[in-house]
Amino acid sequence: MADTGVVLTEIRKSFGNLEVIHGIDLTISEGSFVVFVGPSGCGKSTLLRMIAGLEDVTDGEIEIKGRNVTDLDPSDRGIAMVFQSYALYPHMSVRDNLAFGLKMARTQASEIDARVKAASAILKIDHLLDRRPGQLSGGQRQRVAIGRAIVRKPDVFLFDEPLSNLDAELRVSMRIEIARLHRELGNTMIYVTHDQTEAMTLADKIVVLRDGYIEQAGTPREIYERPNNVFVAGFIGSPR
Ligand code: ADP
Ligand code: MG
Secondary structure, three states: OOOOOEEEEEEEEEEOOEEEEEEEEEEEOOOOEEEEEOOOOOOHHHHHHHHHOOOOOOEEEEEEOOEEOOOOOHHHOOEEEEOOOOOOOOOOOHHHHHHHHHHHOOOOHHHHHHHHHHHHHHHOOHHHOOOOHHHOOHHHHHHHHHHHHHOOOOOEEEEEOOOOOOOHHHHHHHHHHHHHHHHHHOOEEEEEOOOHHHHHHHOOEEEEEEOOEEEEEEOHHHHHHOOOOHHHHHHHHOOO
16 A cells, blocks of 8 residues: 555665565554664665665655655755764854755745744754854754755655764753654654664664564564574674
8 A cells, every 4th residue: 555654665685696685575554653773784774774765776766745756866855964073064054054054955035934943942052053063062953854854844854863973961951852843744754773772762663674674573572572583583682
């Protein structure tokens, strides 16, 4: 049945003649928070980057909101991605960092102002708009990076380990912020992490990846209480 979220059909990815994603089928319901977990190198980022359009798929199809986006540019997919390295422009103010993508897309100035204002209110960074990234803490920088995604009003947010550069305390508070953001915005969010706590607390649905396959997909509770095998049990069960 058609779903208005994100639908992956038989997705494969090879680098050279090495296949790293082996035919993944997955339906991500609109408005849900889905977390990809799994050990380093299992293919989390590659899968996310294919959804974003930053990597071509070798085979298979990607639908977003009922539209086949497999061959579309990243900017035409209705997605926005937040990276682990915030990639802010150091010479620009926070305001200009937030506005940059919209200016490139020739959005009207009044509309840009309105969106920057709304995003900074949501993220509580209104008082930082005239600063440069170098004058911000790690957590504030990460908020700006998320703000840059919000101003684009994407259908789907993609996060690749957005908190892994932050210290433990800040990771907890940003995790709570991201959960709040999901409640307030209601968008589909796809979130990559290797942190079990983030997965358990943020996800509506956890997708456990291993060596380019889906080992198990289910609610945090299902995965925790009824793991399919020792790998899943060990991965979700073991505290960090
Ligand atoms: P994860 O994000 O789960 O740590 P990745 O998606 O980054 O894993 O990587 C999955 C596999 O694909 C790994 O074996 C990695 O070495 C390989 N890989 C990722 N990107 C490239 C690339 N650009 N060229 C060749 N191999 C790659
Ligand atoms: Mg990765």
